[in-house]
Amino acid sequence: MTLQVIAGLVVFLGAYVLIATEKAPRATVALTGGALMVLLGATDEAGIFFSEHAGIDWHVIFLLLGMMMIVGILRQSGAFEFLAIWAAKRAKGRPFVVMAMLIVITAVLSAALDNVTTVLLIAPVTLLIADQLAVPVVPFLITQVMASNIGGAATLIGDPPNIIVASRANLTFVDFLVNMAPLVVLLMVVFLGLAWLLWGRKLSYDPERAARVMALNEREAIKDTRLLVTSVGVIGLVLLGFTLQGVTHLDPAVVALLGAGLLALLTRLEARKVVADVEWETLLFFAGLFVMVGGLVNLGVIEQLGKAATEAVGTNYAGAAVALLVGSAAISGIIDNIPYVATMAPLVAGLVAAGGVAAEPLWWALTIGADLGGNATAVGASANVVVLGIARRYGAPISFWEFTRYGLLVTAVTVAISVPYVLLRYF
Numbered sequence: 374m375t376l377q378v379i380a381g382l383v384v385f386l387g388a389y390v391l392i393a394t395e396k397a398p399r400a401t402v403a404l405t406g407g408a409l410m411v412l413l414g415a416t417d418e419a420g421i422f423f424s425e426h427a428g429i430d431w432h433v434i435f436l437l438l439g440m441m442m443i444v445g446i447l448r449q450s451g452a453f454e455f456l457a458i459w460a461a462k463r464a465k466g467r468p469f470v471v472m473a474m475l476i477v478i479t480a481v482l483s484a485a486l487d488n489v490t491t492v493l494l495i496a497p498v499t500l501l502i503a504d505q506l507a508v509p510v511v512p513f514l515i516t517q518v519m520a521s522n523i524g525g526a527a528t529l530i531g532d533p534p535n536i537i538v539a540s541r542a543n544l545t546f547v548d549f550l551v552n553m554a555p556l557v558v559l560l561m562v563v564f565l566g567l568a569w570l571l572w573g574r575k576l577s578y579d580p581e582r583a584a585r586v587m588a589l590n591e592r593e594a595i596k597d598t599r600l601l602v603t604s605v606g607v608i609g610l611v612l613l614g615f616t617l618q619g620v621t622h623l624d625p626a627v628v629a630l631l632g633a634g635l636l637a638l639l640t641r642l643e644a645r646k647v648v649a650d651v652e653w654e655t656l657l658f659f660a661g662l663f664v665m666v667g668g669l670v671n672l673g674v675i676e677q678l679g680k681a682a683t684e685a686v687g688t689n690y691a692g693a694a695v696a697l698l699v700g701s702a703a704i705s706g707i708i709d710n711i712p713y714v715a716t717m718a719p720l721v722a723g724l725v726a727a728g729g730v731a732a733e734p735l736w737w738a739l740t741i742g743a744d745l746g747g748n749a750t751a752v753g754a755s756a757n758v759v760v761l762g763i764a765r766r767y768g769a770p771i772s773f774w775e776f777t778r779y780g781l782l783v784t785a786v787t788v789a790i791s792v793p794y795v796l797l798r799y800f
Contacts (some may be wrong), residue, residue, distance in 0.1 A: 377413060381672045384409045385665055392712060393752060400654045403661025403712075410668030420667060426719070427667035429660050432540045432626045433533070437487070437656060439629025440530060443608060444490045445650030446636050450601035454594035457498035461505075462591065466583025468508045468576035472516060473565055475499060479517050480524025480561055484554075485612065488525035488532055488756040489652070492518055496763045505589075507582045510769050512572035515776060518760040519748045519783055523564060525756075526744035527557040529615065529625060533659075533755065534714035534743045539625070541718040542725070542736045546615035546625060552737050556794050560745075560787050567783060600640055607636040655755070659711070666715050675719045686724060690731050691800040693724070694738040695792055701742025702788045706749025706780070714743045734799035741791050749784040751776040 388406035392399045410416050420427050447453075460478055464470035475495070482491040499517060503510035525531030529539045529549045538544065595601060611632035615625055623631075637647045669675050686693040705713050721739050725732045747754030751761055751773045764771045 377415065378672050378674060380413050381410065381415050381668055382674065384413070385669060388665060389712065393707060395752065395758075398654070400658040400661065403658045403665065405661070407661040407664030407668075410665055413668070415668030415672050416664060420671060421664055424667065427670040429663045429667075430537065430540050432624055433536045433663075434626075434656055434659055436530065436536055436626040436629050437533070437659070438651060439626065439631075439633040440487060441490060441651045442633035442647055443604070443611065443629070443636055444486055444494070446600070446633075446640060446642060446647060447604040447608065448494055448650060449597065449642075449646065450604055451594040451596040452601050452604070453494040454498050455591045457495065457502060458586075458589050458591035458594055461502045461586050462589065466506060466580075466586045467578055468506055469569060469573035471502060471506065472513055472568060472573065472576070475502075475513065476516055476520040476565060476568060477561070479520040480557075483521040483524040484527040484531045484557070485608075487530055488518075488521035488754070489655070489759055490650075491525075492521050492756045492760050492763075493650075496760055500763075500767050502586065505582060505586045507579055508576055510767070511764065511771055511775070512576070514760050514764050514769075514771065515779055516568050516572065518754075518756050519780070520561070520564065521756050522744060522747045522754050523557060523560050523787065526741065527554045530629075532744050532747075533711050534747075535740055536625075537711070537714045537718055538736055538740050541722055542733075544736065545618045547619065550616075552798075553740065556741065556791060559794070560790060563786065563790060564783065567786060571779060571782075603639050604636060607632050607639070610635075662712050662715050666712075666719070669716075670719060675716075676723070678720055680723075686728075688728070688731070690728055690735065691796060693732075694734050694795050694799065697721070697735055698738040698742040698792060698795060699788060701739055702746030702749065702784060705743045705746030706753045706784060710743040710747045710754055714739065717743075734795065737799070738795055741795065742788070745784055745787045745791065748787070749777070749780045751780070753780070 384406055388402050391397050391402045411421070416427065422428055456478060457475065460474040461471050464474055479491055479495055482495070495517060496514060499513050500510055503513050522532065526535065527549070529535050529544070529546045535549060539549065611628055614621065614623060614628035614632070618625065701713070701717070717739055721735050724735055747757065751757050751771070757776065761771050761776065
């Protein structure tokens with residue numbers, strides 16, 4: 374092992390530790406790590422910007438950018454506030470019914486949009502509803518973020534790790550629906566039962582508070598009906614474009630950007646409003662992360678790990694799938710699942726290339742494990758960090774261990790269900 378390789382590994386592992394422990398902003402860490410990889414000679418400008426396997430994955434960057442713009446425009450219509458108030462009134466102010474409806478709404482929106490954007494939009498409204506009902510907000514926020522991680526697993530755009538896997542494996546929007554959605558539906562039913570056992574039985578019903586919620590007028594939440602109708606129409610076209618990828622051969626990133634451009638054109642909003650909700654820090658984090666991983670690819674580290682994994686697995690792809698699923702869930706609970714999947718994707722690609730069709734289920738094992746493992750701890754997924762920040766600003770902080778003690782149980786149950794699903798479906 375050369376000095377350059379050792380230095381590259383030190384940079385990469387050091388960045389991982391800082392990201393996992395949140396000792397510094399993750400975008401800063403990723404960009405600094407990428408810069409150090411350049412200084413070490415592990416990559417260069419050509420590799421960063423133009424390499425398909427060792428550079429920035431622009432498919433991921435622009436897909437997220439397009440969807441963030443679309444959701445940011447939709448948010449200005451008041452649609453999400455309308456939905457939350459509507460759900461609370463349909464539940465007649467009963468806390469667990471409200472929780473269950475918000476869980477389902479969050480899961481569905483996370484599948485159609487993405488989990489980080491969904492919790493950013495729904496969490497503030499959840500705080501309002503919990504305050505109106507005089508119930509503790511922490512259980513609502515915890516269940517919401519877990520529902521977003523489970524629901525987001527259903528589609529290509531629902532969770533950032535899915536986007537990375539789709540890009541590496543050339544999987545389509547329909548591929549994710551067919552392979553992931555049935556499992557997600559099953560897991561959501563189980564999660565609703567867990568939510569009742571862990572929190573629902575402890576929530577008390579206050580008739581007076583419920584009457585206040587019933588007095589809210591959800592129609593008043595809609596600020597711009599024309600904007601709402603236009604946004605929903607464009608989102609429908611974008612989702613149709615994702616579904617018809619096999620026919621149109623348009624990359625999801627192109628579809629998302631076309632949708633964002635069309636919506637901006639139709640609504641005639643100022644440019645600053647169109648990009649106001651874009652999470653630039655998240656996009657920069659991805660860029661730096663891809664540069665670091667690309668540096669390891671260029672140094673041959675990923676190739677050597679892939680060869681070792683190939684020799685260890687042999688032809689036992691069922692065993693490899695179970696190990697990858699469980700291992701991914703465990704590791705994604707310790708570190709953010711985005712850098713984990715970005716690192717593992719090249720390894721799985723090597724295994725699939727060596728094993729052919731028989732090894733393709735490994736992609737689904739990686740995706741399921743990483744998505745579900747994100748629920749295990751407070752730092753397992755980006756959505757977790759976002760919601761904990763919202764809770765802290767609201768004055769109802771959720772500690773690392775308060776989230777984790779529930780997260781470990783939910784992750785253990787959902788992973789236990791997912792293992793037989795993978796084995797029965799693919800092997």
